[in-house]
Amino acid sequence: xxxxxxxxxxxxxxxxxxxxxxxxxxxxxxxxxxxxxxxxxxxxxxxxxxxxxxxxxxxxxxxxxxxxxxxxxxxxxxxxxxxxxxxxxxxxxxxxxxxxxxxxxxxxxxxxxxxxxxxxxxxxxxxxxxxxxxxxxxxxxxxxxxxxxxxxxxxxxxxxxxxxxxxxxxxxxxxxxxxxxxxxxxxxxxxxxxxxxxx
Amino acid sequence: xxxxxxxxxxxxxxxxxxxxxxxxxxxxxxxxxxxxxxxxxxxxxxxxxxxxxxxxxxxxxxxxxxxxxxxxxxxxxxxxxxxxxxxxxxxxxxxxxxxxxxxxxxxxxxxxxxxxxxxxxxxxxxxxxxxxxxxxxxxxxxxxxxxxxxxxxxxxxxxxxxxxxxxxxxxxxxxxxxxxxxxxxxxxxxxxxxxxxxx
DNA sequence: TTGATTTTAGAACATTTGTTCTAAATTTGA
DNA sequence: TCAAATTTAGAACAAATGTTCTAAAATCAA
Numbered sequence: 078x079x080x081x082x083x084x085x086x087x088x089x090x091x092x093x094x095x096x097x098x099x100x101x102x103x104x105x106x107x108x109x110x111x112x113x114x115x116x117x118x119x120x121x122x123x124x125x126x127x128x129x130x131x132x133x134x135x136x137x138x139x140x141x142x143x144x145x146x147x148x149x150x151x152x153x154x155x156x157x158x159x160x161x162x163x164x165x166x167x168x169x170x171x172x173x174x175x176x177x178x179x180x181x182x183x184x185x186x187x188x189x190x191x192x193x194x195x196x197x198x199x200x201x202x203x204x205x206x207x208x209x210x211x212x213x214x215x216x217x218x219x220x221x222x223x224x225x226x227x228x229x230x231x232x233x234x235x236x237x238x239x240x241x242x243x244x245x246x247x248x249x250x251x252x253x254x255x256x257x258x259x260x261x262x263x264x265x266x267x268x269x270x271x272x273x274x275x276x
Numbered sequence: 277x278x279x280x281x282x283x284x285x286x287x288x289x290x291x292x293x294x295x296x297x298x299x300x301x302x303x304x305x306x307x308x309x310x311x312x313x314x315x316x317x318x319x320x321x322x323x324x325x326x327x328x329x330x331x332x333x334x335x336x337x338x339x340x341x342x343x344x345x346x347x348x349x350x351x352x353x354x355x356x357x358x359x360x361x362x363x364x365x366x367x368x369x370x371x372x373x374x375x376x377x378x379x380x381x382x383x384x385x386x387x388x389x390x391x392x393x394x395x396x397x398x399x400x401x402x403x404x405x406x407x408x409x410x411x412x413x414x415x416x417x418x419x420x421x422x423x424x425x426x427x428x429x430x431x432x433x434x435x436x437x438x439x440x441x442x443x444x445x446x447x448x449x450x451x452x453x454x455x456x457x458x459x460x461x462x463x464x465x466x467x468x469x470x471x472x473x474x475x
Numbered sequence: 476t477t478g479a480t481t482t483t484a485g486a487a488c489a490t491t492t493g494t495t496c497t498a499a500a501t502t503t504g505a
Numbered sequence: 506t507c508a509a510a511t512t513t514a515g516a517a518c519a520a521a522t523g524t525t526c527t528a529a530a531a532t533c534a535a
Contacts, residue, residue: 226462237436263425267466311484
């Protein structure tokens with residue numbers, strides 16, 4: 078692996094573990110055994126590192142979305158699979174989600190990029206709802222304003238579940254996934270058709 | 277107002293406006309027209325300022341909780357009033373919610389204090405649900421595990437709604453309140469008794 | 476009033492941090 | 506093989522930051 082990618086890899090690990098506050102470019106360079114000068118040869122500014130990591134995240138998310146449009150979700154098992162894959166992605170780039178607002182004000186292009194991601198996800202989730210209604214999984218009588226709130230809820234919970242978990246239960250690995258999955262699914266629960274409703 | 281309180285007031289305003297990243301003790305001192313040395317006479321360490329602000333927040337929240345136990349929520353109008361008051365409090369200390377995880381790792385007593393707050397709110401919300409069921413506003417057939425998820429959802433949305441809004445719509449003032457209120461209420465919506473259900 | 480205490484300003488210090496610069500080492504490509 | 510391009514280490518710099526120190530000013534208490 079070339080130095081540039083290695084920097085990104087080590088930076089991601091450090092940011093996730095120690096938080097953006099305490100990680101410096103010297104820190105990253107020392108951890109991978111190169112000089113600070115060398116690091117700044119590859120990434121002139123610290124923001125460039127963070128921005129590159131953010132672009133990795135959006136690229137990975139795009140893949141998930143693309144996969145979702147090729148293989149639409151038609152039942153609860155597939156919904157769970159999708160929830161799980163988004164969880165792994167979020168956890169992989171957890172420092173971004175934990176410092177989202179701060180990063181957005183620090184590096185404006187991150188906020189712009191996030192806006193675009195939100196639009197994509199809105200489309201994706203609208204389709205997801207429609208599919209589940211058509212597949213007779215969800216009830217068809219959901220008002221549009223309520224649907225808006227539901228979509229916002231989904232975004233909010235998936236983007237900030239990690240932050241919330243960090244402050245409270247601090248669940249890890251499989252345990253975290255299970256609770257995350259349940260929290261996301263409980264948004265859908267009340268709108269399931271009676272037949273499959275485990276209320 | 278004495279200098280100590282003035283420092284807290286100015287620090288809060290600056291943290292909210294410019295974010296904890298760019299605000300320094302010199303910054304705060306300069307804004308209020310005192311010397312940095314003087315500021316550090318009153319608060320030896322930066323953390324002491326932030327911790328004091330966090331304690332203001334928990335004290336204010338305690339008041340709301342106490343008021344809630346003295347005047348229980350029995351209908352949707354009262355629920356809205358409670359939602360609104362929590363919104364104003366969160367917005368007043370927005371920088372804390374925006375940097376919650378970072379502050380929690382930086383200043384451990386903040387995380388401990390937050391844990392206690394969460395316990396209080398859990399009790400409070402359980403009572404709130406029970407009250408609304410008894411008052412025939414909510415349906416009585418909500419499973420305990422689902423209730424847990426609902427409570428977590430409520431916490432998550434109230435604590436991170438501001439962060440989410442900051443990244444997307446960036447609504448302000450009354451407009452923000454309206455959407456926040458609707459997002460919180462939409463958690464309750466599916467469990468309302470049919471009579472008052474505006475699905 | 477006067478002596479003690481508290482508050483304040485401002486200089487000073489140590490450390491950190493991002494970044495640049497230079498020269499050497501390494502790699503590449505013809 | 507050898508010159509050009511690249512990568513690298515390490516010193517160096519400038520700015521920022523938290524904090525301390527000292528002495529003066531203000532306040533308080535008897």
